[in-house]
Each structure stands twice: as structure tokens, then as C-alpha cells.
Amino acid sequence: MSTQADLDAMYQEIILDHYKHPHHKGLRDPFEAEVHHVNPTCGDEVTLRVHLADGVVEDVSYDAVGCSISQASASVLTDLVIGKSVDDAMAVHADFLTLMQGKGTVEPDEDVLEDGIAFAGVAKFPARVKCALLSWMAWKDATAQSLDASGTEEK
Amino acid sequence: MVATGPTSGRLPGLLPELEVVRKDFPILERTVHDGLPLIYLDSANTSQKPQIVIDTMVDHLERHNANVARAMHALGAESTEAFESARDVVAGFIGAPERDEVIFTKNASEALNLVANTLAWARPSTSSGVDLSIGEGDVVVTTEMEHHSNIVPWQLLTERKGATLRWFGLTDDGRLDLSNVDELITEHTKVVTLTWVSNMLGTINPIADITRKAHAVGALVVVDASQAAPQLPIDLASMAPEERPDFVAFTGHKTVGPTGIGVLWGRREVLEQLPPFLGGGEMIETVRMERSTYAGIPHKFEAGTPPIVEAVGLGAALTYLGHLGMDAIHAHEQAITRYALEGLGTIKGLTVLGPLDAAQRGGAISFELEGVHPHDIAQVVDSRGVAIRAGHHCAKPAHARFGVQSSSRMSSYLYTTPAEIDALVEALEYTRSYFRLDG
Numbered sequence: 081m082s083t084q085a086d087l088d089a090m091y092q093e094i095i096l097d098h099y100k101h102p103h104h105k106g107l108r109d110p111f112e113a114e115v116h117h118v119n120p121t122c123g124d125e126v127t128l129r130v131h132l133a134d135g136v137v138e139d140v141s142y143d144a145v146g147c148s149i150s151q152a153s154a155s156v157l158t159d160l161v162i163g164k165s166v167d168d169a170m171a172v173h174a175d176f177l178t179l180m181q182g183k184g185t186v187e188p189d190e191d192v193l194e195d196g197i198a199f200a201g202v203a204k205f206p207a208r209v210k211c212a213l214l215s216w217m218a219w220k221d222a223t224a225q226s227l228d229a230s231g232t233e234e235k
Numbered sequence: 236m237v238a239t240g241p242t243s244g245r246l247p248g249l250l251p252e253l254e255v256v257r258k259d260f261p262i263l264e265r266t267v268h269d270g271l272p273l274i275y276l277d278s279a280n281t282s283q284k285p286q287i288v289i290d291t292m293v294d295h296l297e298r299h300n301a302n303v304a305r306a307m308h309a310l311g312a313e314s315t316e317a318f319e320s321a322r323d324v325v326a327g328f329i330g331a332p333e334r335d336e337v338i339f340t341k342n343a344s345e346a347l348n349l350v351a352n353t354l355a356w357a358r359p360s361t362s363s364g365v366d367l368s369i370g371e372g373d374v375v376v377t378t379e380m381e382h383h384s385n386i387v388p389w390q391l392l393t394e395r396k397g398a399t400l401r402w403f404g405l406t407d408d409g410r411l412d413l414s415n416v417d418e419l420i421t422e423h424t425k426v427v428t429l430t431w432v433s434n435m436l437g438t439i440n441p442i443a444d445i446t447r448k449a450h451a452v453g454a455l456v457v458v459d460a461s462q463a464a465p466q467l468p469i470d471l472a473s474m475a476p477e478e479r480p481d482f483v484a485f486t487g488h489k490t491v492g493p494t495g496i497g498v499l500w501g502r503r504e505v506l507e508q509l510p511p512f513l514g515g516g517e518m519i520e521t522v523r524m525e526r527s528t529y530a531g532i533p534h535k536f537e538a539g540t541p542p543i544v545e546a547v548g549l550g551a552a553l554t555y556l557g558h559l560g561m562d563a564i565h566a567h568e569q570a571i572t573r574y575a576l577e578g579l580g581t582i583k584g585l586t587v588l589g590p591l592d593a594a595q596r597g598g599a600i601s602f603e604l605e606g607v608h609p610h611d612i613a614q615v616v617d618s619r620g621v622a623i624r625a626g627h628h629c630a631k632p633a634h635a636r637f638g639v640q641s642s643s644r645m646s647s648y649l650y651t652t653p654a655e656i657d658a659l660v661e662a663l664e665y666t667r668s669y670f671r672l673d674g
Contacts, residue, residue, distance in 0.1 A: 084618060091669070
């Protein structure tokens, strides 16, 4: 594939749309855990909050600075996990991780990843995979902390 | 695209025979992304290497390889001679008052850490000489425009010793704010450390003035010359002693040399008074189980087998720069930088961070393009064969000062042509259209 085609594969219309009009952006209450993740190589940052209730991801809110890929990825993440059970959301997370770490060889499942399939082109650019995964790693971290917090409360 | 266009090639100040000079750098012949000419504008990150550096290193490995200063055979003597000759070249390149004041390190970061660590270990002096020890109530002064490698070692030092780290702020146009210099440089100040040329803003700092003020209160001055050594003529011996820094650090790979080799120049009296940095072979005079005594400078600070072939390569690199002439290289950088500032100024929504006068700055130009993140800029211009850097350039505090999280940076060097700047400007215009900034 040519460079131009690779570039267009990365900067899909869907990604640019999410970048310009991000979903669920902003920090909201209530939340059980808030995390701050940084990509040390480029300085991209995300602050992300997770609100869980009865094993369901009730809300994911975030404030982020970074490139189009990292911003769009955070937007797509919230679309995919809000309203799902934690277990289902973790399964989506695992699929997205597999896609991003597949170096462009993984065929994404649109039924699972929806707009997330647009990131298949990003997987071919190793320097940008971390951009796409920043908010996803933050979400996993915050969710684990939320589960720990609720576990402690029950005791 | 040709490397130098008919009009732009006549820019005043360019290196004479630029096309011939470019042929010394084999990598500039290669293409990227299936046939696009490489436009390498990331030389502040690392410079490209001329054939003579590559050949000298290969020749050393093929014909002269042996350990230095300990092998009693023909190759050992040749290798030691090559290694120590490289030290002579470095000393000549920076006009070091003495060649034994030149210490090889692995890079500029290690050189700066060497100074910060040995100062942390220095004991209050009991005999004659300056008290180099740092403790509570003492102040180390740095600046907001430093590379992280000239901030973090000093944070570690002051945290460990209970001393205070203070810093010069920056003016809106990217210079050091010297308005409170008399509050920062006082009798409590033990060290003033600053970059000669900013890797992000390009600013050239008034080293002599600040050194004079620091020396007046008895403080040591440490200068990070990582960006200065490649592009400014440096002649330490010709500086007045009160204006000459006590330490100067730079790295080999930005001065057309290899990675893995850096330089710390230090004033003999201070180096002799400081305790050793790393312990091991080479740095000793004699070793007994109870205690050891140490070699004289420079070997006192060069424990273990040094980066021999890298030092030899650096010697070849600095010899090459010397042949071109650092005055000529500086003039070339200024001409290209002026041309680049003009070109970047034509792009809608583009803001340069740092001084806008080419005569007052180095060749690294950081900029923002409204509406496009630096990563995305770097990615799109790379698709046109143009290599620039995007991110915080290891200068997060300087970015924070200007309210930006990251920036894009183009950086030229002695092999950069005006036509390459034209290619960058064209690629940035393409980036604007790619992200549909005009509608």
C-alpha cells in the first residue's frame, strides 16, 4: 500500500469526526476512581473517571489533551463501554488491545468494536499505537480501582 | 525535487559547495516511503553522519581494535593512541585550556549527572580550596528552558541534600527573564546551570554575563552545550576566566559523531577536588582491600572500558566540522534559520515559539499550527518524506510556560538546503488542507 493510502487508512473519516466532535467529554460526578495517565514519550495526557453501579459501567468521563488519534480513541472508548457490564466492557477492551497490537494483521469485528474498527489503520504505525491505547489503559486502571474500592466498602 | 533550487541556492551565508558537502552524508541519498527524497529536519534530535566518521569507526574496528591503556601490545598501543588523539581533537574543538580536562562520558546526560552526583558526594573541604559541598540553605539555580537532563539531576541533588532548586523564568519572546537575577544568584547560590542554546526555543543564552555574576558570588557554572557545540564556535581558552563556565557538557551524536559518546569539560581545580563518579578499572591509582587511591584527571572519571570506537568516531566528526569551519557552519545555520522563519511565517495559523530574529537563535524552530496536533503534523509531513519532531522535546516546563502541551520542531544543520525548507512549508500547507482547516 502506498504512503498516502496508509495515511488515509489511519486518518479515517470516523476518527476525524470523533476528534472534532468527541463524545462524553468532560469530567463528571459521581465516580469511584479517577486516574491520570501520561504518554511519556510525547506528553499526551488523560484524566479519566469511572462510575460503576451493580457491575455496570454507568459512566466514563474524561479530560484529555493530545493528538487526533488519542482524542478520537477516548471518544470511541466511552461509546463502547458505557452501559455495558464490566465483564462485557473488559471483553471489548481485550479485542481493541488485540487489534492495536496486531501490527495491521488483525481483522476487526465490527459487531464488537463498532467505530473502533477505524483504528485498524493506526495499528500499522507503531509510534501511534500508544496514542490509541492511552485512554483505554486509563479506563482499565480506573475500573480496577473502582472494583477494589467497592470491594473494600462491602467488607 | 532538487536539493538546491536555482534561486534559493544563492541565499547569502550558505556553506560554499553545499552540494559537495551533502555528498559526504550517504543517508541523504536515500529515499523513504517508496521513492520520496528524504528531507531530514530533525538534526537537533540527532545529526546525520558523514562518510569519514563511518569509515574511521569501521577502520578502527577492522584494524586497530584493542582495549585502551592496559594492553601491552601493538594493537593496544594503536587503540590507546587513537582514543587519546580523539581527546586532543575534542580539546581543540572547544578550545579547552588543558586536554586532560576533557572527560569522555556516554552522552551529555551522563556528563551532567556526573557533575550533579559528585557535587552531592563532595565533603566540606577541610584543607585549602573552595568548599564544593552542598547542603541545607544552599541554592542551585537552573532555568525553565532546560532539557529534562539539566533539570532532573539537579532536582535529585537538591532533594538529597536538603538544598533548594530555583530557576530563571522565561520572557514571552522565549528569552531568560533576568529581571530577578540578583535574587537568584546570591551568596547562597552554589551552582548555576543553564543551556547555551535551547533545544526547544532556539534561544542563545548570555553565558559570559551569567557566569560573571555567578563567579562573583563563588558559584560554579555548568553549561549544557548539547545544542551549542554543533553550531556555535566555542573557544573556552579565549574567554576571560571570570566569564568562562566551570563545566561544559555536550553529546557526540549531535555533532555528526556517533551515539554512545559524550563530553564533559571541567576546570582542573574543580575536577581534582571532586570525588570520583563511578568506581572500577582505569579510574584508580592503586587498589588495596582497605581503600584505593585514584588516577588523575581525566581517567579518575572514566571507570571501566570506555566507548573507544565511539570516541574515535567523535574525533573524526569534530575534525570534519573543523575542516568546514565552525564560523561557516554557524553562518549557514543562521541563513537557513532566517529562511525557515520567513517560510513558516507564510503559513496561516502557525506560531513560532521562541525568538524570531535568526541572529539571536539556534537552528531548532518549534511551532504550533492552530487546529492540528503536533503528532498529526509530524505524521502527515512524514508521508511527504519530511522528518520533523513532535512532542515536548524533553522540555516539558518550557512548553508549560507557553501554555502548550507539545509542539512540532524542525531543526536544520550544515547539510540543510533552502529547497528542503520549501518542502517543509509545502508539506505543512498540505497538512492544513488534509485536516481541512479552511472549511
